[in-house]
Amino acid sequence: MTDQASAGKRVFVAGHNGMVGSAIMRQLALQNDIEVITQSRAELDLCDQSAVAAFFKKESLDEVYLAAAKVGGIHANNEYPAEFIGQNLAIQLNVIDAAHKADVQHLLFLGSSCIYPRMANQPMAESELLTGELEPTNEPYAIAKIAGIKLCESYNRQYGRDYRSVMPTNLYGPGDNFHPENSHVVPALIRRFHEAKLAKLPTVTMWGTGSPFREFLHVDDMAKACVWVMGLDKATIDSNVSPMLSHINVGTGEDCTIAELANTIASIVGYEGELDWDTTKPDGTPRKLLDVALLKRLGWQSTINLSDGLTDTYKWFQNNVVRG
Secondary structure, three states, X not given: OEOOOOOOEEEEEEOOXXXXXXXXXXXXXXXXXXXXXXXXXXXXXXXXXXXHHHHHHHOOOXXXXXXXXXXXXXXXXXXXXXXXXHHHHHHHHHHHHHHHHOOOOEEEEEXXXXXXXXXXXXXXXXXXXXXXXXXXXXXXXXXXXXXHHHHHHHHHHHHOOEEEEEEEOEEEOOOOOOOXXXXXXXXXXXXXXXXXXXXXXXXXXXXXXXXXXXXXXXXXXXXXXXXXXXXXXXHHHHHHOOOOOOOEEEOOOOOEEHHHHHHHHHXXXXXXXXXXEEOOOXXXXXXXXXXXXXXXXXXXXXXXXXXXXXXXXXXXXXXXXXXX
16 A cells, blocks of 8 residues: 555555554655555565565565564464564565665664573663673564564665664553453553552552563654654764664663553452462563663663553553443
């Protein structure tokens, strides 16, 4: 599908129906000098190499936002490791290679903060990549995302492309997946507390100890950062980003414990029962806080605080998931 409302740069958003992709679409809609091209999963299977190659050959694209991915929380990563590594590797290789062969010079790849070692120095600077063992619960997904970074880096080095990679911290917001088993922590807790409130349950069981620290970024902030980084001229990137680095962290620079997050969401939802922590369940990485100094030097920082962002997300859930 092509947005014919405006002419100019032709921009393909891969994964435009997902949480991040749809947020990028909202940001791009504010610009009047681009033509946005999208393809639904039914129209283009990004795991189909020949179909992706044919699409890029047919379209004359100027930029690509690679936001398509198979994503999920700890449970999903544990249950479906083959799908998480296989599908993400296929999507990334197909899109990045097809973009290169179609002479698309500008591409932005979206990774994940899980690329960093489980016991990485905190906050995690970009230089922490490949300095230690990954968190076992999401290692297949992390390896796929690391491969995406290295794909972009390799096409840049060998062919002179301008393929950039951004590594977001934990994202949440409108368009998130609120599946009761396969969702990330924020949507999972919103749904769990909402249903517990309606059922007037006295307790809600939580996974783990609640002690791990996590950083959370509203998806609209992430989209703004993506458009910002894509719009930077190469000289600015080259003067601020060390040749030894191949990606840019995107986060808030602040974190909280899972217990603190749970209590905040329970308050926003209006659940007044008790939280029961099941310590037989895995905690995952003890702490995941991104060092966002590089992004700040490039001129961008987040503006949506966690409480406001969670309130916004709960309203979206009520209007689009509960009523849907």
